[in-house]
Amino acid sequence: METAIVTRPQESPVPVQAASDPQVIALWLHGKAQTTQAAYVRDLAIFFRFIAGKALQSVTLGDLQAFGDSLTTAPATQRRTMAAVKSLFSFAAKIGYVRFDPGAAIKLPALKNELAARIMPEASVQRMLAMDTDRIFPRNAVILRLLYVGGLRASEVCGLKWKDIQERGEACQVTVYGKGGKTRVVLLTETMWKALQSIRAGADLDAPVFPSRKHNGHLSPVQVFRIVQAAAKVAGIEGNVSPHWLRHCHASHSLDAGAPVSLVSATLGHASVATTSRYLHARPDTSSATFIRA
Secondary structure, X not given: OOOOOOOOXXXXXXXXXXXXXXXXXXXXXXXXXXXXXXXXXHHHHHHHXXXXXXXXXXXXXXXXXHHHHHOOOOHHHHHHHHHHHHHHHHHHHHOOOXXXXXXXXXXXXXXXXXXXXXXXXXXXXXXXXXXXXXXXXXXXXXXXXXXXXXXXXXXXXXXXXXXXXEEEOOEEEEEEXXXXXXXXXXXXXXXXXXXXXXXXXXXXXXXXXXXXXXXXXXXXXXXXXXXXXXXXXXXXXOOOOOHHHHHHHHHHHHHHOOOOHHHHHHHHOOOOHHHHHHHHHHOOOOOHHHHOOO
C-alpha cells in the first residue's frame, strides 16, 4: 500500500518593512501633520545626539532611561520629547524592525494641569478681539475672532481655503481638516460670516483664506502665534498667550453659557467627551471652600 505524501504550500517570506533607521523614521512620520513632523524631528535630533550614532536596534532600556535623566528642558518639553522617542520605538517594534521595544517600560512624567490658568475671562477675550490692528491689518482681527468663535486650532485656521466656507442663511459653516486627519464641519455666526466676507476681496475658491504676505501660499501657525501675542500685549493680558488659549476659552465659555458637552466636543473635534469634560473641572461653579467662614 502506497503512502500518500502530503505537501504543504511554501509560506511566503515576511516582507522587510525597513532596512535602516532613516527608513523607519520616514515610515513613522508618514501621514502626520507637518507641525507634528517638525516637532518630532527636533526631538529625535536631541535623542540621536545623545546616543552618539547608536542604531535603533542596539538601543537598550538603560539608554532611554539615561536619555530621560539627561533632559533639562521644561517638564512639558521633556514629556513631549520622551513621548516622541517612545512612539518611534513602538512603531519600530510593530513593523518588526526591532525585536524588543525598550520604550514600553518607560513611564512619562506626570505634569501639573495648567488648563485653568489658560482660560481667560470673557472680558479679556473681548479686549483682544477689539484690538484694531484691524484698521491696518483687517485680516488679523478676523483671525483672532475665528480662533475664538470657531474654537479652531492655529493650523486649522491657516489651512483654510475659501471653498471650505459655505453660506448658511445669514451665517456660514466651515469645513475643517483637523488633527489626525479628521474632518469636521463647524457652524459659525452671522458676525463671523460678515467678517470673513470683508477680507475676501474677490479671491478664488481655491485661494487661501489667510494668505502669507511674505511667502506664496497659506499663513503659517508661527505667524498666527505672533498675531495673538501682539493682541494680548496690547490688551494688557499677562502670560504666554497662544492661539490655543482662545480655543480653551471657546470651550469653557460655551459650556458656561449652557452648551451641551457633546456639542462642544463635536465642534472642537475632540476624540471623546472626556477630553471636553476637563473644562468643567477647570472652572468649577462651587467648592467646599465657599462654605468656610474666614
